[in-house]
Amino acid sequence: MSCKSTKTSEAIKAVAKFNNPIITDKYTADAAAIVHDDKVYIYAGHDQAPNDVNAYRMHEWLVYSSSDMVHWEAHPVPLKPTDFNWASGSAWASQVIERNGKFYWYVTVEHGSIHGKAIGVAVSDSPTGPFKDAIGKALITNDMTTQTKISWDDIDPTVWVDDDGQAYLFWGNTVCKYAKLKDNMIELDGPIMTVDLLNFTEAPWIHKKGDWYYLSYAYQFPEKIAYAMSKSVTGPWEFKGILNEVAGNSNTNHQAIIEFKGKDYFIYHNGNIPTHGGSFRRSVCVDRLFYNKDGTMKRVVMTSE
Numbered sequence: 001m002s003c004k005s006t007k008t009s010e011a012i013k014a015v016a017k018f019n020n021p022i023i024t025d026k027y028t029a030d031a032a033a034i035v036h037d038d039k040v041y042i043y044a045g046h047d048q049a050p051n052d053v054n055a056y057r058m059h060e061w062l063v064y065s066s067s068d069m070v071h072w073e074a075h076p077v078p079l080k081p082t083d084f085n086w087a088s089g090s091a092w093a094s095q096v097i098e099r100n101g102k103f104y105w106y107v108t109v110e111h112g113s114i115h116g117k118a119i120g121v122a123v124s125d126s127p128t129g130p131f132k133d134a135i136g137k138a139l140i141t142n143d144m145t146t147q148t149k150i151s152w153d154d155i156d157p158t159v160w161v162d163d164d165g166q167a168y169l170f171w172g173n174t175v176c177k178y179a180k181l182k183d184n185m186i187e188l189d190g191p192i193m194t195v196d197l198l199n200f201t202e203a204p205w206i207h208k209k210g211d212w213y214y215l216s217y218a219y220q221f222p223e224k225i226a227y228a229m230s231k232s233v234t235g236p237w238e239f240k241g242i243l244n245e246v247a248g249n250s251n252t253n254h255q256a257i258i259e260f261k262g263k264d265y266f267i268y269h270n271g272n273i274p275t276h277g278g279s280f281r282r283s284v285c286v287d288r289l290f291y292n293k294d295g296t297m298k299r300v301v302m303t304s305e
């Protein structure tokens with residue numbers, strides 16, 4: 001993997017560009033990130049498609065950590081779809097969230113016996129694992145009865161724990177869905193609702209800054225990242241525009257937004273590794289994110305631009 005630039009968190013101030021992509025020894029996609037004990041952890045799917053295969057081949061997720069957003073440490077493979085004995089494969093997009101001293105990892109996988117993608121949950125006492133299946137079955141399965149009637153509409157989970165302790169799961173392709181989670185984080189607690197978002201494709205991500213909630217998502221196809229804002233995690237959401245243009249050489253994009261040591265970061269992927277990089281051999285990147293005084297986010301300037 002690449003380890004670039006100077007040491008310590010002071011490097012964050014000094015480095016204007018991140019020499020993207022930040023990981024170059026493996027193809028990585030769909031990064032989610034958390035901050036824990038002064039470190040950032042990035043969880044990514046491993047794009048393993050051979051150079052002559054233009055299809056997703058994703059057999060494991062990876063985890064990297066950093067104290068300065070510049071030097072990234074690779075940890076042992078923490079989770080695979082085969083760790084869910086009801087799943088058949090496909091390490092698609094995921095998100096880890098910490099609650100009550102445990103780390104819950106919400107993942108997209110292919111279900112082994114119910115046609116289509118499903119969402120599972122793994123749990124660990126450590127952000128780097130080992131993680132194990134927390135339920136023994138899927139949290140969300142595809143029932144082909146929703147508005148989209150596609151087999152991959154139940155993908156891309158993101159979880160938000162609100163200030164009152166209520167946790168919410170957002171997910172979806174074509175239609176953005178959400179539901180409350182019980183305190184145990186492994187059961188839904190109420191009906192599945194939908195959010196009406198302009199040109200929603202997939203990849204919802206919830207974050208909060210001040211008293212604004214942000215719902216960013218992959219918009220159209222090839223995917224840009226757009227976002228909406230609200231004063232409540234349950235909406236109503238107001239569309240605010242494009243945050244990130246189509247990232248180089250990849251039809252998909254998938255974002256994570258975090259604040260770390262007083263600075264805001266936009267984590268995403270592109271297909272820019274020379275020769276074989278592309279939509280099925282993607283690479284995680286990071287760039288700074290800036291807010292306007294009214295809470296809206298400035299368009300992210302990718303260092304590859």
Ligand code: FUB
Nearest residue numbers: 030092093202203252254
């Ligand atoms: O990596 C597989 C799928 O591509 C993800 O689940 C989507 O968000 C898109 O990035």
